[in-house]
Amino acid sequence: MTHKTLYDKIWDAHLAHENAETGEALIFIDLHLIHEVTTPQAFAGLKAAGRKVRRPDLTLATADHNTPTENQAAGLEGVRDIEAKTQLEMLSKNVKEHGIEFYPMGHINNGIVHVVGPEQGRTQPGMTIVCGDSHTSTHGAFGALAHGIGTSEVEHVLATQTLRARKMKNMAVKVSGQFQDGVGAKDLALHLISIIGTAGGTGCVIEFMGEAIESLSMEARMTLCNLAIEGGARAGLIAPDQITFDYVQGRPAAPKAGAWETALAYWKTLYSDADAHWDKVVEIRAEDVEPTVTWGTSPEQALPISAKAPVLADIKDSIKRSAAERALQYMGIEEGQALKDLKIDRVFIGSCTNSRIEDFRAAADIVKGKKVAAHVRAMAVPGSGLVRAQAEEEGLDEIFTEAGFEWREPGCSMCLGMNPDTLAPQERCASTSNRNFEGRQGRGGRTHLVSPVLAAKAAIAGVLGG
Ligand SMILES: CC(C)[C@H](C(=O)O)[C@@H](O)C(=O)O
Numbered sequence: 001m002t003h004k005t006l007y008d009k010i011w012d013a014h015l016a017h018e019n020a021e022t023g024e025a026l027i028f029i030d031l032h033l034i035h036e037v038t039t040p041q042a043f044a045g046l047k048a049a050g051r052k053v054r055r056p057d058l059t060l061a062t063a064d065h066n067t068p069t070e071n072q073a074a075g076l077e078g079v080r081d082i083e084a085k086t087q088l089e090m091l092s093k094n095v096k097e098h099g100i101e102f103y104p105m106g107h108i109n110n111g112i113v114h115v116v117g118p119e120q121g122r123t124q125p126g127m128t129i130v131c132g133d134s135h136t137s138t139h140g141a142f143g144a145l146a147h148g149i150g151t152s153e154v155e156h157v158l159a160t161q162t163l164r165a166r167k168m169k170n171m172a173v174k175v176s177g178q179f180q181d182g183v184g185a186k187d188l189a190l191h192l193i194s195i196i197g198t199a200g201g202t203g204c205v206i207e208f209m210g211e212a213i214e215s216l217s218m219e220a221r222m223t224l225c226n227l228a229i230e231g232g233a234r235a236g237l238i239a240p241d242q243i244t245f246d247y248v249q250g251r252p253a254a255p256k257a258g259a260w261e262t263a264l265a266y267w268k269t270l271y272s273d274a275d276a277h278w279d280k281v282v283e284i285r286a287e288d289v290e291p292t293v294t295w296g297t298s299p300e301q302a303l304p305i306s307a308k309a310p311v312l313a314d315i316k317d318s319i320k321r322s323a324a325e326r327a328l329q330y331m332g333i334e335e336g337q338a339l340k341d342l343k344i345d346r347v348f349i350g351s352c353t354n355s356r357i358e359d360f361r362a363a364a365d366i367v368k369g370k371k372v373a374a375h376v377r378a379m380a381v382p383g384s385g386l387v388r389a390q391a392e393e394e395g396l397d398e399i400f401t402e403a404g405f406e407w408r409e410p411g412c413s414m415c416l417g418m419n420p421d422t423l424a425p426q427e428r429c430a431s432t433s434n435r436n437f438e439g440r441q442g443r444g445g446r447t448h449l450v451s452p453v454l455a456a457k458a459a460i461a462g463v464l465g466g
């Protein structure tokens, strides 16, 4: 009988070396995901040192941040931004040189790195997964230890398939009960971050547990773990269960035949022991979570859609008050203004937070037979070619386009301003992405983070609270 958390178990199983005095450790990495933005320097460093990629078979590449989301058939010729094009070209060249599996723009398996790994079955319980990308926490939904790394670490992992790391702290977020109708993982994540703050999980791995978490689909679990990083934690985790196993089974890279039984037997040991030690515990009742939106320029500046924007005099903490003042000003919102009445200009359904098939089903359910408000420009951007194909098979694309949505090709798109999909200054957007910092979706753009359900309602109503 052990007294370990799930994180402790995965850490111990991957520890190659640990210096007991300094706490510095070397852990083995099972899967290294790479994309065009954080790899050019890493490959250049590798080349300068005359080294090869140690385990191309444990490395998977996709192009996502810089890719345009229309007319991808034109290939890289269609990428007008020189830096973006160079990064995409470098990735193609580097993966070829090192024999790494790559899904370039236009390939059916191409898409956002955190959508691609799980859907290919590359992401599996118990693994250690890294990527030069903070939202690698997404893969924790499978009970994998997954987090972002910096470019110099990308080079280290490419060269050695190990990572220099330090053990993090264990934090539990326990969610009891059941969600209200129309409320889900996105609302829970924003609600949680509004309580613990963007530094609440600093230095921790957050394991989400409890009845409400167990009832979540894999897509919803990915949404939740995706946002763990916005709560300050490097990684989110959910113990794998039958829902996880059913999702993985049969995917291209999932263990087959006899290997499946062996893997399953191991995966079933991946849970936190009843008497494991937690450094921090937060408890939430799912019933208390309401449809939630951000009103400011930090993910912690979130409130129920039924609420009013804060009144500055009511904020006791002076640092929070001045942050709120600046945020309200940037967002063009009056103190005490009803959030639901804010007129929106744009809607974005996409990003590694909410661009999976279930997200489009939920949004299409609302949009079906209705029209996007005349003053709103709305975009639906699938997270991968496979999500796009699945949605089209189900006729979801028609529901969106008939309503007046643009149905795009996969990529990070308007989640961040690294490709042609951006907000114009002062444009207000209901967005299913994960960051609402100043200028995140384009200079001067105003982002409200919402669930796909709220985004779809907002598109129709033309105001944030549709
Ligand atoms: C470009 C990349 C390094 C960045 C990240 O690490 O998260 C991006 O994906 C983001 O969401 O801001």
Ligand code: SF4
Pocket: 064, 065, 112, 113, 133, 135, 351, 352, 353, 411, 412, 413, 415, 416, 433, 434
């Ligand atoms: S969709 Fe957004 S958050 Fe996710 S990897 Fe791309 S830019 Fe980062």
